[in-house]
Amino acid sequence: xxxxxxxxxxxxxxxxxxxxxxxxxxxxxxxxxxxxxxxxxxxxxxxxxxxxxxxxxxxxxxxxxxxxxxxxxxxxxxxxxxxxxxxxxxxxxxxxxxxxxxxxxxxxxxxxxxxxxxxxxxxxxxxxxxxxxxxxxxxxxxxxxxxxxxxxxxxxxxxxxxxxxxxxxxxxxxxxxxxx
Numbered sequence: 001x002x003x004x005x006x007x008x009x010x011x012x013x014x015x016x017x018x019x020x021x022x023x024x025x026x027x028x029x030x031x032x033x034x035x036x037x038x039x040x041x042x043x044x045x046x047x048x049x050x051x052x053x054x055x056x057x058x059x060x061x062x063x064x065x066x067x068x069x070x071x072x073x074x075x076x077x078x079x080x081x082x083x084x085x086x087x088x089x090x091x092x093x094x095x096x097x098x099x100x101x102x103x104x105x106x107x108x109x110x111x112x113x114x115x116x117x118x119x120x121x122x123x124x125x126x127x128x129x130x131x132x133x134x135x136x137x138x139x140x141x142x143x144x145x146x147x148x149x150x151x152x153x154x155x156x157x158x159x160x161x162x163x164x165x166x167x168x169x170x171x172x173x174x175x176x177x178x179x180x
Contacts, residue, residue, distance in 0.1 A: 033058050036077040037147045038112075038177040043169040046073070057152075062169070064162035071139075071158025071166055079150040086115050086144050089153060093142050098122040098134065112178040116171070117142035120160050139163030143174040 029048035032041045035057045042048060042060055049059040049072075058075040076083070083089070094102045100121035107114050119140040124132035139160040145152040156163055156170055 035075045035152050036149050038145055038152055039180050040075070040173055040177045043166075043173060046166075046169070062156065062158070062162060062166035064159055064165075069159045069162050071156050071162040073154065073156040073170070076153040076155070077150055080148065082150055083153065086146065086151065089144060089151075090115060090117050090142075093117050093140060093155065094119055096124050097138070097140065098124065109175055109178040113146040114174060114178055115144045115146075117144075120163075123157060141167050141170050143170070145174065145178055 030042065032039055034040075040058070043062070045063055047061045047063070047070075049061055051057065051059050055076060055078075056074055057077050060073040062071040062073060064070050084092075090104055094100065094117065097119045098121055100119050102117070102119040104118075105116045107116075117140065120138065123135045123138035123140070125135050126132040137160050138157065139162075141156045141163055143154045145154070154170075154174060156166065
């Protein structure tokens, strides 16, 4: 009986430590986060992804109908006077699609001008300077929030059905950040 108690206590400690570690992992996934002048609130069913490069200020994933049908939502900020003009970024995003249907629109919330971009078609995925990989039936929703401290670029790309299903949450997230 004595040896059972000896084994039981370390196991209990291990299990409690494991549960505490798991809860800390989820606590690290922020519900809200700042990119330059804007405080964004992550939609409830979207997942936080650690940013894979210093250029990315935040990375979220919008869930799709299947596990491999998620859309990536990437946030960029390069600083005042950096990152190019709004028009240059819109043109670059649209040029990443072949056989695309694209549209832009603008709105102003408080002092923040926002340019929205929609595109769908064959997305040419890949890093600049590499051979692009064509992905059919893809979508893009982008938003550029203008700021004297440098524009913030929010770009969602992924399977068209996921991007379209996530569009309302994307726009609401951007509008809330611009209105603060």
